[in-house]
Amino acid sequence: MQASIQCGPSFSMLDVELGQGEKIIAEGGSMTWMQNVNMTTNMTGGIMSGLKRAVTGESMFLNTFEGDAGGGTVTLSPGEAGDITRCDVEGQLYLQKGAFLCCGEGVETGVKFDGLKGFLNVGLLALEVHGRGPVWISSYGAIEEIDVDGEYIVDNGFVVGWQPSLNYSVYLQRSVRTFLFNVGFLLKFTGAGKLWVQSRNPLQLADWVYPFRPVKKKD
Amino acid sequence: MEIKLNGNPDFGEAEVHLASGESILAEAGAMSRMSDGIDLTTKLLGGFTQSLLRKFLTQESLVMGRYTAQQPGYVALAPRYPGTVLQQQVSGQGLILTGGALLACSENLQIKPRFGGVRQIFSGEGAFIMQCTGDGSLVLAAYGAVVEKQVDRPFTVDTGHLVAWEPSLEYRIKGAGGIKQTLLSGEGLTMEFSGSGRIWLQSRNLGGFTHWLRKYC
Amino acid sequence: MNVDILHQGLFATAEVTLAPGEQFVSESGALYRGSPNLNIETSSRALGGGGILSGLKRAMFARESFFMSTYASRDGSPASFGLSPTLPGEMQVVQLDGAVNWICAGGSYVGSGTGVTIDTQYQGLVKGLLGGGNLMFMKTSGTGPMLVSGFGRLIEIEVEGSLTIDNGHLVAFQDSLQFSVTKAAKGWMASFFSGEMFACRFTGKGKLIAQSHSPTAFGGLLGPRLPER
Numbered sequence: 001m002q003a004s005i006q007c008g009p010s011f012s013m014l015d016v017e018l019g020q021g022e023k024i025i026a027e028g029g030s031m032t033w034m035q036n037v038n039m040t041t042n043m044t045g046g047i048m049s050g051l052k053r054a055v056t057g058e059s060m061f062l063n064t065f066e067g068d069a070g071g072g073t074v075t076l077s078p079g080e081a082g083d084i085t086r087c088d089v090e091g092q093l094y095l096q097k098g099a100f101l102c103c104g105e106g107v108e109t110g111v112k113f114d115g116l117k118g119f120l121n122v123g124l125l126a127l128e129v130h131g132r133g134p135v136w137i138s139s140y141g142a143i144e145e146i147d148v149d150g151e152y153i154v155d156n157g158f159v160v161g162w163q164p165s166l167n168y169s170v171y172l173q174r175s176v177r178t179f180l181f182n183v184g185f186l187l188k189f190t191g192a193g194k195l196w197v198q199s200r201n202p203l204q205l206a207d208w209v210y211p212f213r214p215v216k217k218k219d
Numbered sequence: 220m221e222i223k224l225n226g227n228p229d230f231g232e233a234e235v236h237l238a239s240g241e242s243i244l245a246e247a248g249a250m251s252r253m254s255d256g257i258d259l260t261t262k263l264l265g266g267f268t269q270s271l272l273r274k275f276l277t278q279e280s281l282v283m284g285r286y287t288a289q290q291p292g293y294v295a296l297a298p299r300y301p302g303t304v305l306q307q308q309v310s311g312q313g314l315i316l317t318g319g320a321l322l323a324c325s326e327n328l329q330i331k332p333r334f335g336g337v338r339q340i341f342s343g344e345g346a347f348i349m350q351c352t353g354d355g356s357l358v359l360a361a362y363g364a365v366v367e368k369q370v371d372r373p374f375t376v377d378t379g380h381l382v383a384w385e386p387s388l389e390y391r392i393k394g395a396g397g398i399k400q401t402l403l404s405g406e407g408l409t410m411e412f413s414g415s416g417r418i419w420l421q422s423r424n425l426g427g428f429t430h431w432l433r434k435y436c
Numbered sequence: 437m438n439v440d441i442l443h444q445g446l447f448a449t450a451e452v453t454l455a456p457g458e459q460f461v462s463e464s465g466a467l468y469r470g471s472p473n474l475n476i477e478t479s480s481r482a483l484g485g486g487g488i489l490s491g492l493k494r495a496m497f498a499r500e501s502f503f504m505s506t507y508a509s510r511d512g513s514p515a516s517f518g519l520s521p522t523l524p525g526e527m528q529v530v531q532l533d534g535a536v537n538w539i540c541a542g543g544s545y546v547g548s549g550t551g552v553t554i555d556t557q558y559q560g561l562v563k564g565l566l567g568g569g570n571l572m573f574m575k576t577s578g579t580g581p582m583l584v585s586g587f588g589r590l591i592e593i594e595v596e597g598s599l600t601i602d603n604g605h606l607v608a609f610q611d612s613l614q615f616s617v618t619k620a621a622k623g624w625m626a627s628f629f630s631g632e633m634f635a636c637r638f639t640g641k642g643k644l645i646a647q648s649h650s651p652t653a654f655g656g657l658l659g660p661r662l663p664e665r
Contacts, residue, residue, distance in 0.1 A: 006364075006366075006422075007228070007363070007364035007366070007422045010228065010229045010301075010364070011228065011229075011302070011363035011364040011422040011423050012422075013364075013422045029427060029430065031377055031409075032376070032377055032380050032420070032422070033374065033375060033376040033377065033380065033420065034375050035372065035373070035374050035375065036372075077363075077380075077422055077423060077427070078427075078431065079423075079427035079428050079429075079430050079431030079432075080428060080431045080432075081301065081363070081423060081428070097434065098431060098434055098435075202431075202432065202434075202435045203435050205432065205435070206432060206435035209432070
């Protein structure tokens with residue numbers, strides 16, 4: 001299997017060449033175009049996994065693409081504008097909801113919900129990925145890989161993924177009012193490990209688009 | 220008339236430089252800035268009925284703006300979404316465009332809505348496509364980056380990622396497999412192209428973007 | 437104080453480095469990452485028209501945030517932080533020199549050094565139709581760096597004579613320019629149907645920063661496809 005990232009860094013797509021029988025597992029809806037490849041849909045891991053994935057915001061279903069006789073190609077893209085990065089999983093990795101694009105066969109997905117570590121009920125709903133193999137993550141905006149050693153402060157809407165060797169807690173600010181009106185809140189990551197950060201915040205975008213949404217008519 | 224494309228591939232815009240008396244047609248609201256001496260009037264391209272059909276079926280605006288230069292100047296045109304803007308010279312067999320892709324065109328082109336195929340109604344992109352013929356310039360706006368491919372073997376594309384293709388290509392509209400696959404896979408509808416010809420694809424689609432954004436709303 | 441623009445292009449961000457004792461302000465939502473010794477103080481700013489209530493309404497319906505944060509180093513060594521706007525696009529640093537003021541339109545103001553005075557109640561002289569179709573302005577004066585962002589590419593234009601620009605594409609301009617709000621087309625019907633109802637016509641001499649794409653146009657495209665509120 002050969003995969004390359006095209007059209008980066010703003011509208012990245014993943015071009016995957018699959019030999020006969022080789023597979024890649026991708027989020028539902030990410031197929032852009034394909035040639036000589038078979039697609040099957042399943043809820044990998046059974047009903048519970050599917051439901052859990054629905055809660056985290058990933059599509060409920062995963063599609064498996066398998067190369068046909070003679071090999072084929074499939075090009076995948078995420079919904080948002082931004083970049084794609086490859087992470088090689090050895091053990092575990094946590095991803096923010098919406099960040100998962102696709103993975104190789106040796107990797108599986110689960111769900112981890114981190115209850116609130118602050119006093120507002122906005123925990124980081126993370127998708128947990130484990131196994132051995134490549135995972136491709138998508139970001140809204142450019143992606144920055146940061147090697148944390150000690151401490152690092154990040155707004156929660158900008159977090160894409162992190163290694164389990166890092167811990168995080170809500171970084172309290174002086175003024176309580178900022179929690180109520182700020183779109184997100186700041187997290188302090190501690191420990192040593194890799195952190196992936198994106199350069200735009202989907203929560204802020206959702207906030208910005210709010211006045212343009214149709215108004216529900218009251219009966 | 221000279222068309223300069225700036226800002227590709229992220230925020231493409233077309234800077235159209237017009238000599239005295241020259242004009243260009245553009246979709247409503249496309250003007251971002253213009254120099255002095257450019258008059259803006261409106262045109263119903265192809266007549267009222269065709270314009271009405273075009274508006275409802277392909278999401279193009281009812282009325283096109285016609286920018287005419289009284290003195291040499293320029294008008295900069297931008298689509299509503301970020302992406303790549305491309306220019307194509309149309310002649311001979313013409314070109315087929317998807318709804319919403321048209322940004323601007325020279326006046327002597329004919330752009331007619333055409334039926335895309337029944338099931339295309341569900342793809343969320345509009346059931347109709349546009350056939351463009353005549354001799355002139357066409358400026359298209361794609362959401363995302365543009366990939367141009369020469370198709371010679373059967374090629375399957377998600378309908379949301381199509382911008383334009385040559386009429387020499389034939390296509391079938393398919394679901395993603397059986398009924399279960401179509402509904403559950405999240406892939407929506409696809410088109411399988413066969414024959415030989417060029418096809419222009421975009422690396423994002425608005426349906427995918429709003430689907431992603433909904434998670435945060 | 438250093439303000440650097442990173443990833444210029446589709447998703448630009450700004451990285452600000454402060455020496456001990458220096459301060460920087462920005463709208464509160466713009467901060468996305470920072471060094472652990474960063475001190476953040478937040479306070480409210482009423483926007484154009486004055487009063488807390490109108491400020492709240494503005495925050496609900498439009499672009500400028502209601503809260504602004506002041507950043508400084510907490511411990512006597514340099515502190516750094518990253519600022520990011522909401523929409524995809526470029527960012528630019530405008531160096532104010534005390535001689536010329538810059539007016540920022542809509543949500544384009546991101547942040548500035550403390551030598552810059554921000555007047556959020558600036559109404560300006562909005563001559564023209566119907567209050568200018570909802571334009572909101574912020575006046576910046578003084579000296580120091582001022583950070584703006586746009587939806588799309590930022591295009592700096594030296595206006596000499598006149599320029600017509602669609603409202604949604606205006607980012608910032610020097611106040612040496614005169615502007616009035618006009619309809620871009622010749623007739624009323626043409627203006628309405630062509631979608632170019634409100635355009636700004638700038639005359640005089642001065643610099644203007646435009647953005648290649650219009651946030652209101654993009655919002656109008658996405659809105660109907662999203663769930664009702």
